[in-house]
Amino acid sequence: MMIKPDVLKSLDSGQCFRFKETNGVYKGVIGDKVYTLSSENINEIKSDKVLYNFFDLDRDYNKIKEYLSSIHPVLKKCIETEGGIRILKQDKEETLFSFILSSCNNITRIKGIIQRLCSTFSDGIKFPSASVLSLTTVDKLNSLGLGFRSEYILDAARKIDSGKIDLTRVDKMDNDEGRCYFKNINGIGDKVADCILLFAYNRVDVFPKDVHIKRIMSEYFNNESEKIFSPYQGIAQQFLFYSSIKNII
């Protein structure tokens, strides 16, 4: 299988917040390791076990893109322009915390907050554990710029650390059950829950509706249901979202 360099766009598509792109070179963290990826070493993605899983290489995106392109011309345009985007398979805990932080926030600032959390509560690379975060204070989190999300992060950390919320249990739940389960944490509503299901549990049939997606569905799809993209709502969503933040649609 050929891996094209544009899969790296996935790292800067708003689903993960640990990578920075400079002239086509993507540097950032997966798990406890720093990666520097570009067209030069793109084939490492195939041979490295972590990367292979992270980029969801087992899934045949060509077939899915062909199918989605047949559904609507706008989606077809997004896929033709940004065809490399994949749904990453990210760490569950990190994704949960990260998307709590995404609430009413912008991607640049989310990345900054996460970097400060990693530096303050970990080694600057690994995402801090729930148990470490559960021991901090709202004031401390406020000092890192979390704003009103500080209490949400603390609530999530405590519930995960205490075992009240067990992220492995969601593996056995369907989407509705998982969404409902996540919403037991303050600061998680439908949209954030859907992002966690899509970007950490690889539930490609969920469709997080943020401000961009709402605009696009209203502007181009006459507010039709996302079911028109079934069973790949999540993948369609990511093409539309990325195209929106890149000002293509």
Add this chain to the structure above:
DNA sequence: TCCCAGGATCCGT
């Protein structure tokens, strides 16, 4: 100065 950012929550109606 105002508006917006991968929202959630609370409070009227």
Add this chain to the structure above:
DNA sequence: ACGGATCATGGG
């Protein structure tokens, strides 16, 4: 069920 106000912060 639905709409609006509010939450804290930085960038345009």
